[in-house]
Structures are given as structure tokens and as C-alpha cells.
Amino acid sequence: xxSDRLLDIRDLQVWYRVYGGYLKVLDGVFFxxxxxxxxxxxxxxxxxxxxxxxxxxxxxxxxxxxxxxxEILFKGKDILRMNYAELQRVRSKGIAMIFQDxxxxxxxxxxxxxxxxxxxKHALPRSEQSKDHVSKIVISVLKEVALPDQERLLRNYPxxxxxxxxxxxxxxxxxxxxxxxxxxxxxxxxLDVTIQDQILRLLKELVRSHDTSTIVITHSLGVARxxxxxxxVMYAGRIVETANSLELFSNPLHPYTVGLLRSVPKITGGGxxxxxxxxxxxxxxxxxxCRFHPxxxxxxxxxxxxxxxxxxxxxxxxxxxxxxGEKP
Amino acid sequence: xxxxxxxxNSIVVFQRVKFLERIGKLWYKFSRNKLxxxxxxxxxxxxxxxxxxxxxxxxxxxxxxxxxxxxxxxPPSGRYLFGTDAFGRDVLSRIIFAFRGALLMPVVVLxxxxxxxxxxxxxxxxxKNTRIDTLIMRMxxxxxxxxxxxxxxxxxxxxxxxxxxxxxxVTMVYWPWYCRLTYGMASSVxxxxxxxxxxxxxxxxxxxLFREMLPNCLSPVFTxxxxxxxxxxxxxxxxxxxxxxxxxxxxxxxxxxxxGSKYLPEQWWVAIFPALAIVLVILGFNLLGDGIRDxxxxxxD
Amino acid sequence: MILLEIKxxxxxxxVGRNRKGPIYLRAVDGISLSIEEGETLGLVGESGxxxxxxxxxxxxxxxxxxxxxxxxxxxIAVEYSRRPLTLKKEMxxxxxxxxxxxxxxRNIGQIIGLNLRLHRKLQGVELQSAxxxxxxxxxxxxxxxxxxxxxxxxxxxxxxxxxxxxAPQPSLILLDEPTSALDVSIQAKIITxxxxxxxxxxxxxxxxTHDLSVIRNVANKIAIxxxxxxxxxxxAAEFFQNPLHPYTRMLISSVPVISEEEERLKPKKYISSGEIPSxxxxxxxxxxxxxxxxRGTRCDTEDPVIVEVSKGHFVRCHLFRQxxxxxxxxxxxxxx
Numbered sequence: 001x002x003s004d005r006l007l008d009i010r011d012l013q014v015w016y017r018v019y020g021g022y023l024k025v026l027d028g029v030f031f032x033x034x035x036x037x038x039x040x041x042x043x044x045x046x047x048x049x050x051x052x053x054x055x056x057x058x059x060x061x062x063x064x065x066x067x068x069x070x071e072i073l074f075k076g077k078d079i080l081r082m083n084y085a086e087l088q089r090v091r092s093k094g095i096a097m098i099f100q101d102x103x104x105x106x107x108x109x110x111x112x113x114x115x116x117x118x119x120x121k122h123a124l125p126r127s128e129q130s131k132d133h134v135s136k137i138v139i140s141v142l143k144e145v146a147l148p149d150q151e152r153l154l155r156n157y158p159x160x161x162x163x164x165x166x167x168x169x170x171x172x173x174x175x176x177x178x179x180x181x182x183x184x185x186x187x188x189x190x191l192d193v194t195i196q197d198q199i200l201r202l203l204k205e206l207v208r209s210h211d212t213s214t215i216v217i218t219h220s221l222g223v224a225r226x227x228x229x230x231x232x233v234m235y236a237g238r239i240v241e242t243a244n245s246l247e248l249f250s251n252p253l254h255p256y257t258v259g260l261l262r263s264v265p266k267i268t269g270g271g272x273x274x275x276x277x278x279x280x281x282x283x284x285x286x287x288x289x290c291r292f293h294p295x296x297x298x299x300x301x302x303x304x305x306x307x308x309x310x311x312x313x314x315x316x317x318x319x320x321x322x323x324x325g326e327k328p
Numbered sequence: 329x330x331x332x333x334x335x336x337n338s339i340v341v342f343q344r345v346k347f348l349e350r351i352g353k354l355w356y357k358f359s360r361n362k363l364x365x366x367x368x369x370x371x372x373x374x375x376x377x378x379x380x381x382x383x384x385x386x387x388x389x390x391x392x393x394x395x396x397x398x399x400x401x402x403p404p405s406g407r408y409l410f411g412t413d414a415f416g417r418d419v420l421s422r423i424i425f426a427f428r429g430a431l432l433m434p435v436v437v438l439x440x441x442x443x444x445x446x447x448x449x450x451x452x453x454x455x456k457n458t459r460i461d462t463l464i465m466r467m468x469x470x471x472x473x474x475x476x477x478x479x480x481x482x483x484x485x486x487x488x489x490x491x492x493x494x495x496x497x498v499t500m501v502y503w504p505w506y507c508r509l510t511y512g513m514a515s516s517v518x519x520x521x522x523x524x525x526x527x528x529x530x531x532x533x534x535x536x537l538f539r540e541m542l543p544n545c546l547s548p549v550f551t552x553x554x555x556x557x558x559x560x561x562x563x564x565x566x567x568x569x570x571x572x573x574x575x576x577x578x579x580x581x582x583x584x585x586x587x588g589s590k591y592l593p594e595q596w597w598v599a600i601f602p603a604l605a606i607v608l609v610i611l612g613f614n615l616l617g618d619g620i621r622d623x624x625x626x627x628x629d
Numbered sequence: 630m631i632l633l634e635i636k637x638x639x640x641x642x643x644v645g646r647n648r649k650g651p652i653y654l655r656a657v658d659g660i661s662l663s664i665e666e667g668e669t670l671g672l673v674g675e676s677g678x679x680x681x682x683x684x685x686x687x688x689x690x691x692x693x694x695x696x697x698x699x700x701x702x703x704x705i706a707v708e709y710s711r712r713p714l715t716l717k718k719e720m721x722x723x724x725x726x727x728x729x730x731x732x733x734x735r736n737i738g739q740i741i742g743l744n745l746r747l748h749r750k751l752q753g754v755e756l757q758s759a760x761x762x763x764x765x766x767x768x769x770x771x772x773x774x775x776x777x778x779x780x781x782x783x784x785x786x787x788x789x790x791x792x793x794x795x796a797p798q799p800s801l802i803l804l805d806e807p808t809s810a811l812d813v814s815i816q817a818k819i820i821t822x823x824x825x826x827x828x829x830x831x832x833x834x835x836x837x838t839h840d841l842s843v844i845r846n847v848a849n850k851i852a853i854x855x856x857x858x859x860x861x862x863x864x865a866a867e868f869f870q871n872p873l874h875p876y877t878r879m880l881i882s883s884v885p886v887i888s889e890e891e892e893r894l895k896p897k898k899y900i901s902s903g904e905i906p907s908x909x910x911x912x913x914x915x916x917x918x919x920x921x922x923x924r925g926t927r928c929d930t931e932d933p934v935i936v937e938v939s940k941g942h943f944v945r946c947h948l949f950r951q952x953x954x955x956x957x958x959x960x961x962x963x964x965x
Binding site: 525529 | 688689690709714717718721722724726729730731732733734735739740743744747748793797
């Protein structure tokens, strides 16, 4: 069963060296994705999802970062132990990344054409790297993301385009060659909600038609519900709950997930809950045991003493909470 | 809630702890680069030897009017570590005394140029796009258009050659840079929401300029000051090299190099050691300046 | 009692010139609305809609290009430097980005203290106890007084900004996207706090946001803006149950929701399309016509005027006439 996982992250622990010690950001993350699956990673600011994403591609800031423990198996091989050549192959052909801020992801001094060309060229095998072939592919992906007037667009600079168009171009970069995995970091967050809606629909359609495995990282539960089949909820560097989309929203179990769902305001009215008391932990001196226990309304004694495992509750539904398993 | 007790108990302790913690953090940031620590050591060496010159120097009297032609042009030895010059004066002693002038220069020059430049720059930045802005910045542009050394030479040679006047000359070279630096910072800080918030709520101009804007403009100023110390020393050495600055018999590093250059290469020590001293002092301040820049850097994590 | 009344307010920025004369960015282009004492008016719009510019004009950051603005009987269509201190005391603003609205080189006590010194003339021990009282009101502990804004989280920064706004005991607070930069659990905390404060202190809010789910639960009345003009105004519940303007319907259908009942509330067949044009280049006629799925023959030449379709429900669209829900001589098939 494990061998047909495209991406399998096991017990990942990542720290940052700072004044006074280490920020123990990732505290044993377990995450997996099979071929063709669409998974969302949901978490608020500071939960470590950016660190996790950067670790997968090994673009963590040096020298502060330190991968303390764990493995990231991509198609069976551990990314963390790959040499440079293998890693580059993964980055150009295996995993495509759509960054959060399209303005920052595009180089302002090169034309769109130049940038798309580069990305496409490196994703293709040597035999297919001719100028004509690459140009054809570039035009066709621009059409796929519904950008009009492709020839002229290639001559434009990023600054001449709107936010929505830039985001579409970043998405098109991911489509230039068949890739195994697509990671989208907060797609559309920096854009207006109507544009974000268009981008998300586009992404959904493309993922469906290309049958690409996708990880969508987001802080919005609404976006996760819309786009993913399975959802991981992350808090303070650990996965606290994971379930199929429908199941998570109809039957949330972890107290954090419950608190989060209650905090989301609804367009049907009904008022807003008062949030989750407390604040995210200090990674320098994180709470012992379960990292959520200081804020948890269902806190028990054991919660400050031991770290909970991942307890199986129903098919694909796991919770990391002593309320659901391993009572001492 | 008794404010007095609150204050005396928790807050004072809180502030003291915070202070130590801040020093610790700053040192951490500073010492990450080993060269900065080297720079700090060099600078401390120079500063302390300059302060304690009269006590630690082997031949303190050689720094004044002293002649001993019998021991003139002695090569470096156990007795005269850096040798002696044409007048028989110990080069090492004179170098250490020359450090005093060398260090006094940046203290005075920056002590005057920086406040002038910063205040002018802040006013110009606050009153951006008005006549005050134009007046101040065009004046700054004029000064900046002239090469620093030429400007310093021109001013110093018009005035009587002495230490004070060479300080005036160098100060005139430096204030425009701080003015422009602060102008840039002030114009952008003026548009920050926290400044706008204070303006909207009715704060006075004085408050906006000195309580809200100024503290946010100072970081690059301090960094630049640390790096400028080296340049000021170099500039003043250049001035004293051509005789505009400290007059003999008071030793000045540039003057010593100039005098000693006549006797190269046979009596090399008379010029080379002062030159090396200049290099080391400036190197020390530059490395220290890098470290200070790292220390003041705000990291986004 | 009406606290703030805006009539046909305009704010144009000159961004260049061409042969025909100056080129204007029409950020606010004839806005009329009013806020009753004690109520929360929600102002909704996407980027480029002009909602922030409207708030900044009301607070005095900009001088209006035209129109009227009246607060408690006073004319406030002037810049802040020409406003009396008493007016500044009555009206305060909370900005969107908490990090840049607090001076990093001052501590929180000083930041809040400024307003207390200026408007309530407090000093010394009285000042300090007032700061503590305000901190407690926003549920922050008193030792925050000596903290730097850099050392606290985003949500707490916003609470400080709110405390600062409350310090002069104002009647009206403008909130410009106060929680857009915050996580959802912190947003919930801040908004609950704001609602409670409003009840306790009898405050009036002008709440600006692009987040429809938030505004549904905060505002009594909602106005939606597009390219400097109002599209629709209605009571909150009515706004969502019976949205009339095509842009409103498009916006509501784009909200990512988390429950089936919300999905059912969304207008069907109103998929969002197109992008907002630049406010320098506003399309002729109705500014929304290029993206509008209900576009008719008049829409690209004639700008609609605002009409009251039912009590308290105003729309600016050729589809609707005064008192009618649907205008019969509109030339398209409507799916409403």
C-alpha cells in the first residue's frame, strides 16, 4: 500500500537555529499523497505549512534551517538524501510549484516569454528542446489557462499584467510538461475574491483534465472544501487531523478543527464565535506533550505529558488527540 | 489597580531583563561574522592605546618637540620597535599619539555633520515637494557634486592650516550624505500608516518629526556612521599628507607617511609603519561597521 | 439619529495629462450614504472599488473633489489639517495592516498615550491608569504597556490599534479591513470584541471589507461599491437573501463557503468573469457592463441612477425601476 504513494512524508522534524536555541517548527509531520489525489493542507499562520512546503523542495533558508529527522519519499526515493543532480531533476520535471504571490514569483526584468521558455525547456527531455517545439507548448498552455492574445503576451513584462493574469501564468508554468505533483501555495489569496474564484475553478478543471496529483496549501477552509478530496489540518508543526473533505466538515473531531470551523463566519448569518483562546506556541519552548493542550477546552492531564499519536477513527479519518485513542 | 505598585514591581524588572536580553541578541547577531569581531578587537586596541597613550607609550616625550640626532634613523630594534625617524623620535610612540588626532577627527566631524545632515534631511523629507524641500536638497546636490577630497582640500587650503580647520573642511564634505540618506528615509517613513495615524489624530509637527519619524530614520544613519569613520580617517590622513591638518611637531599619520616617503626605500620604517597603521585602523572600523550593520538588520522570519 | 451623511461625494486623483486635459483616477465617483448612530454600515468591494479612498476622505486624509460630507451637523469635507481637534476626537480609524499602523520604535503605552494626551488632556498617573483601562477593555494584560509592537502577534496588534482608536472616546470608528490580514481564529476574536465594544460604548462603525462572510455577521446595513460608485445598499439579511445587482450576485457566488446551506444561498448561474478595469479607464455607461452577464442595450451608453426598489433596498442598475423588482423593457433574458 505504501509503494503506490507518490509522496510520503514520515516523521519530519525541521528546526531553525536562532538566538537562544532552536525553533522546533516541524514536530513529526506525517503526510502522504497518492497518484491522482487532490489534497489540501490547511493551517493558520505560523503552523509550519510554509516550512513543510519548502522542505519538500529543499529550499529552506540556509544556514539557519536544520532537518532534524525524517524522510520525504517521492516516488520511493528520499528527497532529503538526494544529490544535487537528482534534486534538480525532481524540481524541474517531477514537482511543479505555484507560489503564493505571483508578483514575487515572476522575474520583473524578463519577459513572460523568456521565463516560460526557460521553465518549459528544462522540463522536457533533451530531444524535445528545440525552439519550435517549446514555443508550441508555451502557446498551448497559455490557451489552457484562458489567457488571450498569446503571442503578444509573451513579449510583455510581468509588470504590465494584472494580478489575475500573473497568477494564470504561474499556473501555466506548472502545466508545460506532464508533472507528477503540483503544489499550489495559497492560490489566489492575494487576489480579489471574484478573481480567486476564477483561478480556483481553472485549477480544478486543469487538475481534473491532466489528472495531476495536487497539494493545495491554504488557510481557508472554504477553499480546501472546494478543491480537495482529502484535507490535512495542521497546527504548531503537527498534523492534528486528516479526513476526506465531506467527513471533515460533517464530523470534525480534533478540538482545534472544531474551534476553527466554528470561527469561520457564514453568509447565512448566525454570528461569529469568539475564536480559539490563547495563541500559537513559542517554538523555542513549545508546550510539552500535545502542542495544542494550553488552548484546548477538552484538555486532560495526559495531554501535557505525552504526545498523542495518530488514531484511526474511520476510513481515511485520523485524529491526533487522546480523546480518540490510547488512553493510559 | 494601584499603578505605583504595578510599576515598581513587575515593570521595572521586566524592563531590566529586556535590556540584557536585547544586548545578548545584538551580540549574537554581531558575532555571527568572525571578521566583525576582529574589527571590534582592532578598534578597541586603537581606542585604548590612544586614550592611555601617555602611560603605555615607551617614549612619550618623542611625541612633542624632541630631537636626538644621534639616534636618528635607527632601524627597528628591541629599543625602538618601529625604529626612529629623521629626528631620532620613536616611530611607535608617535604612531600611538597620532591615533589621538586620527580618532578625534571622526568624533568631531561626525558629531557635527551627522546631526546637521539628519535634521536637514528630515525637514526636507517631511516637507517634501515644497520650497523647503527644494532649497535643502538642491544645496545638498551642489555639495555632493564636488569630489570629496577636492572639496576638503579647497576649504582647508583657504583657511589656515591646522587641526580645527581641517575638521571644518571634512565636516562640510560629510553632512550632505547624511542629509540625502535621511531625506530618503524620511520621505518614505512619512507615508507609513503609523505616521498618518498620528497626523490624523492631531499630533503636533514636533511630535511627528521627532517622536514618530526620527527614530525610524536612524538605523541606516548609524550603520553609515560606523562605515564612515574609516573614510573620515582616510580623508584626514590625506589632508595631513599634504600638510593641511595637524601641524608639526604633533604627530599625524598622514604627515608621518609624507615625511617618511622622502627616505624610501633605505629607511623604509619611517613611512611604512605609519602607513600600515592607517590601513589597520581603517580596516578595523570597516569590519566593525559591517558588524554593526548586521546587528541592526531587522530579519523577517 | 443620523451621525454621518455623505451626499454625492467625489474624490479624483490627477494622474497625468494628455491633449484633452488632465487624466483623473476617479476613485470615489458620487457616493451617497448615511450611517445612523449605533449602527454598523458595511462597505464592501474589491480592490479598485474606492472603499478605502472613501474612508480616507471621510477621516480627512484627502480633500474631497466634490460633494458633501456632514458629521453631527458639521461639514467635514476638508482635510485633516483644517479640522478642529474636537472633530478628530470624535472620529477615529483602524487601518488594515496592523504591522505598519503601529510605530515599531515606540511602546504600546506611548502609542495609546498619544490620543489620551491630545484629546483627554491626561498626564502622569492618570494617563497610565487610562492606558491600563483601555488595554483591559480589549482584553490585553497591563504589562503590554511597555512592549514593543514588534514583539506581539498580528491579532494583538489590531487590538492595540482598536484600543488606540477608543482612547479619545469617539462616536464613529472607521475600520478599514481590520481583520483581512489575520487568521480566521484570530479574526473571530477581534470581531467579537468589536461587536461587544459597540454595544458597551454605543459606538458607530463604518466597516470596510471585501469578505462577505464577515460583513454578514457584523453589519446592520451593507453597501457594495464598484469603481467608485455604489451598486446596491440593503439591510444585511436582505442583501444576502435577495441580492439584485449582478455584481452583488457575482460576488456572493464567489465566496468559498464551508457548508451546504451556504451553498444553497449562493445565486446560481452567476459565475464570475473578467477583471476589474483600472479606475483611470472607467468604461462608459454603467462601469460594470463589460463583465455583466445581464448586459442590455442601454448599459454601455447610459449610467444608471440609484433607485429604491423596496424599503431600504437601493440598486443602481438598468434592470430595476423605482418600486419594481424587475424592469420589463430591459433587453436581455434574465435569470433572476
